[in-house]
Amino acid sequence: MNLSSGLSKLHPSGIRAVMALAAARKKLGMPVIHMEVGQPDFKTPHHIIDEAFKASRSQYIGYTPNAGMDTLRESVAERTSRRNKINVNMENVCITSGGVMAIYLVMMAILESGDEVLVPDPGWPNYLSSIALSGGKAKPYVLDPDNNYWPDIEELQSKITPKTKAIILNFPGNPTGAVLSSERMSELIDFAERNNLYLISDEIYEDFVFEGKHVSALNSVSSDKVILISGVSKSYSMTGWRIGWIIANEKIIAASAQFVEPLASCPSSISQYAAMAAINGPQDCVKDMLNAYRRRAELAMSVLGEAGLVMNRPQGAFYMMVDISKTGQNSDDFVRNLLDDVGVAVAPGQTFGLSSTNSIRISTAISDDDVIKGSTLIRDYITSKSL
Ligand code: PLP
Numbered sequence: 205m206n207l208s209s210g211l212s213k214l215h216p217s218g219i220r221a222v223m224a225l226a227a228a229r230k231k232l233g234m235p236v237i238h239m240e241v242g243q244p245d246f247k248t249p250h251h252i253i254d255e256a257f258k259a260s261r262s263q264y265i266g267y268t269p270n271a272g273m274d275t276l277r278e279s280v281a282e283r284t285s286r287r288n289k290i291n292v293n294m295e296n297v298c299i300t301s302g303g304v305m306a307i308y309l310v311m312m313a314i315l316e317s318g319d320e321v322l323v324p325d326p327g328w329p330n331y332l333s334s335i336a337l338s339g340g341k342a343k344p345y346v347l348d349p350d351n352n353y354w355p356d357i358e359e360l361q362s363k364i365t366p367k368t369k370a371i372i373l374n375f376p377g378n379p380t381g382a383v384l385s386s387e388r389m390s391e392l393i394d395f396a397e398r399n400n401l402y403l404i405s406d407e408i409y410e411d412f413v414f415e416g417k418h419v420s421a422l423n424s425v426s427s428d429k430v431i432l433i434s435g436v437s438k439s440y441s442m443t444g445w446r447i448g449w450i451i452a453n454e455k456i457i458a459a460s461a462q463f464v465e466p467l468a469s470c471p472s473s474i475s476q477y478a479a480m481a482a483i484n485g486p487q488d489c490v491k492d493m494l495n496a497y498r499r500r501a502e503l504a505m506s507v508l509g510e511a512g513l514v515m516n517r518p519q520g521a522f523y524m525m526v527d528i529s530k531t532g533q534n535s536d537d538f539v540r541n542l543l544d545d546v547g548v549a550v551a552p553g554q555t556f557g558l559s560s561t562n563s564i565r566i567s568t569a570i571s572d573d574d575v576i577k578g579s580t581l582i583r584d585y586i587t588s589k590s591l
Pocket residue numbers: 242301302303304305328374377378406408434435436437438443447448
């Protein structure tokens with residue numbers, strides 16, 4: 205059968221592969237501790253679910269404009285303005301079916317064939333597919349645990365070619381749990397301006413910073429070339445509702461919204477009503493989740509960190525990178541062996557880039573008990589397999 209050559213441009217995530225193996229194990233009745241997926245374990249808060257029911261009974265649930273409902277665009281604009289002390293209008297906001305789609309739309313809107321995009325390594329693998337499908341070329345830059353997993357400006361500068369069009373930043377970071385300082389963010393904004401690049405800042409974990417405050421690329425900056433990606437998936441435990449957004453210059457937003465049409469027409473309208481309740485409603489739920497993620501990070505640190513196995517103390521999100529170099533195994537093999545031998549599912553480092561073949565990512569978006577049990581099993585396994 206003749207299928208599209210575009211399939212070969214996709215970067216299937218190693219996380220999904222582990223999920224499938226873990227599911228197969230569960231089917232056989234064997235226990236699994238799930239530390240592989242970046243999915244909050246909390247139920248979506250009640251007031252958000254209630255609003256979805258209310259809206260579906262009282263409103264006409266039809267198509268919305270490509271860029272989303274005006275009321276939601278206004279709410280997101282107001283929230284972004286308030287958080288960053290800048291002036292964001294509805295025309296600067298495109299609502300999307302999750303942050304995933306937001307990233308894809310931005311790539312479709314800005315890239316020409318052969319354009320290069322600087323991407324973090326380790327970094328979230330989905331960026332690679334979006335770039336490739338939009339005709340672009342990903343150019344990894346290294347995030348070094350010994351340098352807080354922050355980008356190195358000199359290294360970035362050495363990667364610039366006439367084709368470099370954009371840089372992607374992701375703080376708080378997946379898979380690193382790293383949070384950027386405001387000084388380094390300013391340097392990165394200068395770097396992007398100096399080289400005439402779009403700076404795409406994926407801030408989907410913006411509400412989960414353990415100490416201090418989240419530093420946004422839009423904080424006090426209103427550059428035409430800064431593009432912010434965020435959404436409700438993580439902040440309000442709404443991954444399945446599929447609502448994210450792009451904040452950018454009006455022209456980028458208009459172009460992105462045009463690409464929504466052949467993909468989805470518009471994001472789900474029920475979910476848009478729910479997202480409005482999330483953004484405009486009580487925010488204690490976000491604080492409660494932040495406190496839980498901070499506590500769980502500490503629990504994992506008390507087991508794996510104490511044993512010297514954590515690459516860098518996480519400052520946010522709900523991930524950490526664990527060093528497996530003592531075992532001499534590459535991360536793909538290690539992940540399979542760990543699951544087979546002790547029933548803990550984790551993500552292989554190499555799915556996040558070539559810099560991380562000797563590490564694994566654990567997600568602490570699971571119960572406190574499972575964080576302790578899983579971390580202990582991982583620590584003991586690494587110790588038992590150490591060369
Ligand atoms: N960006 C990063 C770094 C992520 O880890 C994720 C999800 O895991 C997303 C964006 C997209 O999330 P969603 O599409 O659920 O909004």
